Amino acid sequence: MNNLCKLWTFLFCVLILTIITESSTLNWFEAQKQCRGKGGLTIKKNMSDQSYWTGRYRRITPWIKIKGCFSDSFISNISTDMYINVSMWKKAVGICQEICQRKNITVFAVKGSECVCIKSVGRTPWPASADPSNCNFQCQNTSNIYKNECGGNSSYNVFEFVSDIKDRNQRCLSLQCSPKDKKFIPELCSKSLRKLCHFQVGSSSEFAGWIDAMKHCKSANEPSYLFGDINLHNAAAACNQTSINPNYFGQMWIGVAGQTYFNKDDGLEFEEKEKQSFIKCQTCNQTKCEYRKCDETINNTVFCARQNIITAQTSRPSSVMVTTFVETKTSPNKPITSTSKYITRYTTDTTDTTDHKIVSEDVSASATGLRIGKCLVVLVGYKNRLF
Structure with a gap:
């Protein structure tokens, strides 16, 4: 027998x-899928001697237009059903933009770690932007783009993003207003161009990269930001919004750019079109952590934030x-x-149910x-x- x-x-x-x-190897998105509803991928290090995906990633935002610096009263005057207030784990314009995009809201405000998604201002009129010095909080986990625009003690930096423009081969946007060739031109942020400040009549003769151009606008006699409250779907209309010196029609920096930032997974689903904005995702093992392409596959165990180990589906x-x-x-x-x-026990982890x-x-x-x-x-x- x-x-x-x-x-x-x-x-x-x-x-x-x-x-x-x-079993198949997994890229970051496939591993992240297993941790939806479980707090997302873990951000802990030293979980395994083999490389595994963590929840940390680096993304670039869509085009973000800066609208200005506004006092607390501007937000408080908006009807409470017209905005959503969310706390961020890090102070970052990009993180707030990502939060509001998930809610299908394009206008957002940042004050430290507070993120406000503004559905509509309703009957509340847009006030004039305050002095940029009132918004002096530095952001965290970001590139130098909008690094100093995270609100202030009693003020919010307000932005609007545009996600349906595909021309994103560079991270900073310029405007050209020549009579026969009005257009937006994405450029390297380090390229030296003239600037168009919000309160400035005409363009400055000073040439600078996008970041320095923003600093110059903020330190001008009449402080402001690069002009960002602009129509990105119609260059001719955008040129009409500005007071351009008739003797100059060349490229000018405007207050529109994409920010690269670091964030952590919270277990929500990413649409296919959103995945294109991911730059790098983190892997860790017991000796080191590094960022690699998110669509790269590794043979790994999946660790979730609220569950020590799960299997790769x-x-x-x-x-x-x-x-x-x-x-x-x-x-x-x-x-x-x-x-x-x-x-036989397959693992010594008894906390995983x-x-x-x-x-x-x-x-x-x-x-x-x-x-x-x-x-x-x-x-x-x-x-x-x-x-």
């Missing part, structure tokens, strides 16, 4: 192993454990379960019996890879 059971078990294992291959299993028992009395054709404690893992406990809910002849073969299979 025992020899027969062993033979059936051997043949069954051969059959199973012929259809089992190693791939279509191919990577490990099967088969244990044999002599058959006892059971009803015909009734599924057989076992309460045996012979199943996911049903994708087997621990050294009563396995009646996770071990399924298959009767072959007079033998009971208990198959414990993983849909996915644990290690």
Whole structure:
């Protein structure tokens, strides 16, 4: 009897192993998908000696237009059902933009770690922008674009983003207003151009990169920002919004740019079009962390923020454990379960309660019996890879 059971078990294992291959490797988005509703991918380091994806990533925003610096009273005068107030884990224009984009709101305000998504100002008129010195909070986890525009003690920096413009080969935007060729031109932010400040009549003769041009506008006799409250879908209309010196129609920096920033995963779904804005995603192991392309695949375990380990949800299993028992009395054709404690622990982590893992406990809910002849073969299979 025992020899027969062993033979059936051997043949069954051969059959199973012929259809089992190693689990697929995962890119960041595939790993992140497994942690939706579980707090997102972990941001902890030293979770494994093998590289694994963490929840940290670097993105670039759509075009963001700066509208100005506005006092607290501007927000307080807006009806409470016309805006959504959210707390950010880091002070960053890009993080606030990402939050509001998920809510389909394009106008947003930043004051330190406070993010306000403004659906509409309603009947509240837009006031004149305050002196930029009132908005002197520095942002965190960002590039130098909008690094000093995170509001102030009693003021908000207000922005608006435009996500339907595809020409994003550079990170800063200029405007050309020549009579026969009015257009927006994305440029390297370091390129030296004249600037168009909000309160400035005509363009300055000074040439500078985008960041220095913004500083010059803020330190002018009449302080302001680069002119950003502008129509990005119509260059001719944008030129009409400005008071351009008739003797100059060349390129000018305007208050429109894309910010690169770092953020962490919170377990929400990203649409396909959003994935294009991801620059790098972080991997870690016990010795180091590094950023790599998010669509790069690595053979990894998935660690979620609210669950120490889960398996990578791939279509191919990577490990099967088969244990044999002599058959006892059971009803015909009734599924057989076992309460045996012979199943080996696959991990020392007992805090993870996911049903994708087997621990050294009563396995009646996770071990399924298959009767072959007079033998009971208990198959414990993983849909996915644990290690």
